[in-house]
Amino acid sequence: MKKRWLAGFLCIPLFLMMVTGCARAQISSVVFGAAAADWPVKVANVILAKEPAGVAVLSGNIADILLKLRYETVLKARSEDCSQNELSSLPVYSLDQAKELKNLGVDLALTDQTPTQDQTKAFSDAGIILLSLSPANGRADLCRLYTEVGTAVKGERTGYEQGARMAEQVLMGIDSVARIIPDKNVLLTGIYVSDLGGSTVTGDMFQNSILESAGITNVAADFKGGKMDLTALKRENPQVIFCPIGLKEKLESADIFEDLSAVKEGRVYEIDPNYMKWQGETVIFAVTEIAGFAYPELKQTGSLSAL
Template sequence: MRRRGKIERYKLASVVILALLLVTTSFSCGCLKSDEGAWMKVTDDLGRNVTIPHKPERIVSLAPSVTEILFAIGAGDRVVGVDEISNYPPEVAEIEKVGSYARISTEKVVDLNPDLVVGAYGNGIETIEKISDLGIPVVGLNPRTLDEILDSINLLGEVTGCEENATRLTNEMKVRIDRVKNASKKAAHRPRVLYVIWHDPLYTAGNGTFEDEMISIAGGKNLAADLPGYSIMTLETVIDRDPEVIITTSGGGMGVKEANISYEYILSEERFADLTAVREGRVYVIDADIACRPGPRIVDALEEIFRFIHPELCEGEEQ
């Protein structure tokens, strides 16, 4: 696992600790030390050095994946603001909104008086730096693999003081990932898989994306593995490579629920009529909120992708 978010903790000088011990009692818990004056430094995914002065009590999330992580590790009760796309868990609906994912309102963020903001690469470095320049600690995430998603969860566990919960969660996720890895090894054939993020133009997930990694772990061969990141694939290339399985996402992946428009396009496009996946009825839809958010529910997506690619290995399992 790639080491990231390297954390350095600086304790008070021993003389100060001794002085404090004269006027207060010590205590311990499963959370990050929050003694007055204690602090930590974090190097985030954007290469920024961020100082966290104390255990955060008012957190603003700028991305739906971040929101899901914070709630999953037990820091949800300290979240005072989220982006408009955040829709899970359900209680997020009652939290103050600070703008859309790509158009965050700095003014609304500041009005909430946060002591920690957590954003993502998609928010834009300008937005993150603008908030940071106001003296508010901002941690930016940009996970591109399953291991990096686990790292992101553990990092937020560190900076929120919920290390134990984060470790427990990531360990559970690892078990589920390994279960799919072991199951897919039993496959006699690795079918060609096309993962459609959007249809017009046809965007797919290529090399260096966690979607590409999930297809591989689930026992498939990604038709776009030779393309960088999220790339456009021409209809001619799709026809030439003839996918055996096509997986489409519902909506845009950030909470926009459009009625399976990419799925319907694949089935209605006359030039795709002879594709193996179309002829054999192996065109599927996956919830983009689960599959495109680098957070705790990504393992749900992995397991569903495995069922799409190798249903023969899932017979007898509860769906």
């Protein structure tokens, strides 16, 4: 299976994770605190009294994290954007189908969207806890998201610790790619563009870490909110451009892009758009693929496949 090829490298002894800031700072409040059991627990200001009997994941990103946590067996339903192969057998529902989810035995729903008042009321009336968890916005915040998901599904001790462990594994995985990037003193400037209107990966997004770990100096790093002024983009003139599958041809023919170095030199690369949305083990594959495009010699020497 594609998502298991890095397993050997990622099975680092547990004590290495316990000495990192992410794990140490957060786990200490659970392991050494007053809590002696997993339940009840508070996640994102919501109290969960007991372990959920059935979970609906209504976010492709959270689904990816649940797979990394190995908690997919608790799932009874998914949303359409949860397109991971491992979840293909689950029925598809949305935030507008609280009653139907209840009939499936769901008592906890996880999303990264902000539900409407009507949706919130519908889930409450159905007796389902609706938990909205925002995506990670940086490396340090990845641990927050993983431990929130883990805690919601498996409790304050069991789920929290698993979340911290798996977040650390992901970070160590992308750092393993960063260590083999050649010519680190030579800047390779680039950008990820998701549309022709200036939607990009900016410095306040976790995806900026993906570009950095792949050896890319993100020309949009000083911008925020996922938008970069197109005039500034032209001025920065990135050497490589990454975009979702299906956008390359339109991008290369657009006035604002056609004169950029990346376009003229044929260094525009399409990648799976979920690589810039999902924050489970997909993150490692994103870094690996981007690094392979940016530094072809890594593929030629087999450095990436050796990780």
